[in-house]
Amino acid sequence: MNRQPILPPTLVLVVVTVSLAASGCGRTPAASFRPNLVAASRTVEPDAEAEKPWREWAGNRQRQVATILEAMFGTPDDPVVLPETGLDPAKIQLAAGPVRSDIAGRKNGLYREHCAHCHGITGDGMGPTAAFLNPYPRDYRPGKFKFKSTWRDAKPTHADLVTILNNGIVGTSMPSFALLSPAQVDALAEYVKYLAIRGETELALYTHIEQELEAQDSLPEDRGFLVDEILAPVAAKWQAVAEPSAQIPVAAVPAGIDFALGGDHPTNKESVEKGRKLFLGDGGCVKCHGPTALGDGQANDYDDWNKLVVEARKEVGGGLETAHGVSTSAMSPEDLAEHKARLEWLETRTRVLDGDALKPRTIPPRNLRLGLYRGGRRPLDIYRRLYTGINGAPMPGVGPSAPGGKGTVPDEDIWHIVNYVLSLPYDVDGELGADRAMAAKDRF
Amino acid sequence: MQSSTVNLPRIVAGTLVVVTGLQLCSGALVTTYDAAMAVPDWPSTYGHNMFLFPLREWLGGPFDLMLEHGHRLWGTVVGLLTLVLAGVCWKWPVAPAVRSLAVAAVALVVLQGLVGGFRVLLDSQTVAKVHACAGPLFFAVVVAIAALARRGGEAVRPSTPLAARTAAGLVGAAYLQLVAGAQLRHLDAAVDPRTFHFLVGLHLLGAVAVVGLGATAVAATRSGASRGAWGWSRAILFLVGCQIVLGGGAWVAKYGAPSALLPEAWRMSQPVVARSGSGAVIVTGHAVLGMLLLGAAVALAIAAGALARRPVAAAVRGVGKGAFA
Structure with missing residues (x-):
């Protein structure tokens, strides 16, 4: 009988120590709002007239913007809600900060719990999981939202955000939060607005820098400028959608359409045929969705979020090519210094675009035969998508672009396109081109 | 008494x-x-x-x-x-x-x-x-x-050196998978997307290692090992199969179909529901099954004599004949 020690205590100790040390790897970074470096780096183009070295004033400017934003909006753990934003501080408190229950047993930190892993703590769509998801999570900072009941360029209403949170977005990684309490969903919608207003304020500051300031100038820090000139116009757009006029008008459904019956029902046949003609004609849908509605029209376009990065990459790439092509041998010391500063700036921008922006992806038009409608599958949802298009996406609207305007398709006729679109997933007799019938595999 | x-x-x-x-x-x-x-x-x-x-x-x-x-x-x-x-x-x-x-x-x-x-x-x-x-x-x-x-x-009857080493490797791989899984489950929202990318890659590589080691363990304990080792290795391979299904399910329950990899037509026709009971069972089940796998790997390692101090190879060569009698 052998009673040898199988696991000596020293070995156990080593295993325990090494394992626990390994498990604690990757220290938790402090929660902080990430600066919009893509915008920041664009506005610090070296200037030969500037007194200080380029890096110095560029760094000072970025720090000043961060300080201003912290004073106006606080930090992720300790948000500041200025009355001018029109936001409800109680809701923001419920959604902000780390996940923990308060003394009343009410869970706080809802955004960190449910949203931040994809949308990022800053709402920049750069959460840890973002690179894996297609489409990328929404970057709230430009204040653009796709699925809403308001005019194309207008903000979504609070109810629109709540609807998206409750329904999720089918065909994407955006889940439905219908199992959360209405108060929690309400708080999350409010916090999304808070992040959007903060992001838009940051962009407004950089726009002001780009358009109004010389290289060495600092931003004014008085209330009149920061609140009245920068924040108030941003917040006003969010407050404006509370007015009924912000909602797009919805025409009455024409007689002879019954969405409950399906597109192949005799009642709807005439409407579906009208819709098909509009789809192929005045509606202009065919350009992207293709004659078969399989989404096989143009496929090389970007949404606004990706387009920004694509254009910045082009601009930086072109700048670098030009800069590298210049002969420096005959340059004066001043010109050489400016040339070097410019190269350094362009290389910094390249690093920023590589590290602080996701790799751009094109946005393919929807295959309408799959029956996946991201903005909602109700006829009203599709009517709204058709009427105003999709804000931030290449999808244009067929209705007027602003109140009092004229669209390419009369309002009531949009319902026929809706009827046609809703009939497509059930259209088994579709034709693929002129020469052959559509087979099941063509749909995918 | x-x-x-x-x-x-x-x-x-x-x-x-x-x-x-x-x-x-x-x-x-x-x-x-x-x-x-x-x-x-x-x-x-x-x-x-x-x-x-x-x-x-x-x-x-x-x-x-x-x-x-x-x-x-x-x-x-x-x-x-x-x-x-x-x-x-x-x-x-x-x-x-x-x-x-x-x-x-x-x-x-x-x-x-x-x-x-x-x-x-x-x-x-x-x-x-x-x-x-x-x-x-x-x-x-x-x-x-x-x-x-x-x-x-x-002490147990020694298995072949391959079985013993595979079992020991399986314990290490199963535990490292749990470490990587813990990093993913306790992911801080402030970390960079590249960190998540790296962790997912590590977890998937670990899964490949566990599958490989599990299959090798079955092959290595088929003959020349105790019945216990043979039984544990088969159980582990079964658990690994279940774990792969649960791992895929855990991703789908949290983020939907992996849309960056699949064509649009493969996407789910309903959105994922956050905090759903079924999602919680799948995600939690994946973590728990990982721990059970570790326990099973430890049992296999002991049954295969992997943790015995006396060198198995020596026993097999006959140098230590009688040491395990």
């Missing part, structure tokens, strides 16, 4: 395996529901002595409070039973290794309790990761005690 037919260390260790398994389930559920801070104080519960917290508030309060407080209470059961096991191992004639492991178990359970407490007091994800990794380690130790106590301290 010590009876020659009752193996008390094994009975207590076996009970502790079950009790610890339940604690791991509750811990995994706490993570799934982000309930760790549902009770923001420690060792008290909302100012009450933990053991005197009103039953009505515990069971009738928010779900996450029920989970977290239950996890703490069950943790004390695990701790007490570990002390009982150490006492039994001290009094009972067990192998020195069992005694050493029992001491390690006491140290680990105390450490784990403290780490759990500090996770709350510091509200730290880093401490949460350590807590998540120490739990399975404790479970592995308890399984080892139960497996060794069963034999009354006798």
Whole structure:
């Protein structure tokens, strides 16, 4: 009988120590709002007239913007809600900060719990999981939202955000939060607005820098400028959608359409045929969705979020090519210094675009035969998508672009396109081109 | 009185395996529901002595409070039973290794309790990761005690060197998978997307390693190993299969179909529902099954003689003939 020690205590100790040390790897970074470096780096183009070295004033400017934003909006753990934003501080408190229950047993930190892993703590769509998801999570900072009941360029209403949170977005990684309490969903919608207003304020500051300031100038820090000139116009757009006029008008459904019956029902046949003609004609849908509605029209376009990065990459790439092509041998010391500063700036921008922006992806038009409608599958949802298009996406609207305007398709006729679109997933007799019938595999 | 037919260390260790398994389930559920801070104080519960917290508030309060407080209470059961096991191992004639492991178990359970407490007091994800990794380690130790106590301290018949090494590798790979999984489950929202990318890649590579080692273990224990080793290796391969399904399911339950990899037509026709019961079962099940896999790998390693100090190769060559008789 052998009673040898199988696991000596020293070995156990080593295993325990090494394992626990390994498990604690990757220290938790402090929660902080990430600066919009893509915008920041664009506005610090070296200037030969500037007194200080380029890096110095560029760094000072970025720090000043961060300080201003912290004073106006606080930090992720300790948000500041200025009355001018029109936001409800109680809701923001419920959604902000780390996940923990308060003394009343009410869970706080809802955004960190449910949203931040994809949308990022800053709402920049750069959460840890973002690179894996297609489409990328929404970057709230430009204040653009796709699925809403308001005019194309207008903000979504609070109810629109709540609807998206409750329904999720089918065909994407955006889940439905219908199992959360209405108060929690309400708080999350409010916090999304808070992040959007903060992001838009940051962009407004950089726009002001780009358009109004010389290289060495600092931003004014008085209330009149920061609140009245920068924040108030941003917040006003969010407050404006509370007015009924912000909602797009919805025409009455024409007689002879019954969405409950399906597109192949005799009642709807005439409407579906009208819709098909509009789809192929005045509606202009065919350009992207293709004659078969399989989404096989143009496929090389970007949404606004990706387009920004694509254009910045082009601009930086072109700048670098030009800069590298210049002969420096005959340059004066001043010109050489400016040339070097410019190269350094362009290389910094390249690093920023590589590290602080996701790799751009094109946005393919929807295959309408799959029956996946991201903005909602109700006829009203599709009517709204058709009427105003999709804000931030290449999808244009067929209705007027602003109140009092004229669209390419009369309002009531949009319902026929809706009827046609809703009939497509059930259209088994579709034709693929002129020469052959559509087979099941063509749909995918 | 010590009876020659009752193996008390094994009975207590076996009970502790079950009790610890339940604690791991509750811990995994706490993570799934982000309930760790549902009770923001420690060792008290909302100012009450933990053991005197009103039953009505515990069971009738928010779900996450029920989970977290239950996890703490069950943790004390695990701790007490570990002390009982150490006492039994001290009094009972067990192998020195069992005694050493029992001491390690006491140290680990105390450490784990403290780490759990500090996770709350510091509200730290880093401490949460350590807590998540120490739990399975404790479970592995308890399984080892139960497996060794069963034999009354006798060393096992050695398997082939390949089986022994594969089993040892499987223990390491299964544990590293749990470490990587803990990093993913306790992911801080402030980390860079590249970190998540790296962790997912690591976890997938680890899965490949576990599948490879599991298959090799089955092949290596098919002949020349004990029946126990053969049985454990087959069970592990089955669990690995289930774990792959659950792993894929856990991704889908959280993020939907992996849309960056699949054509649009493969996307789900319904959105994922956050905090759904089925999603919680799948995600939690993946974590728990990972821990069970680790326990099974430890049992296999012991059955295959991988943890024996006496070199297996020497025994096979006949140099140590009789050493395991």
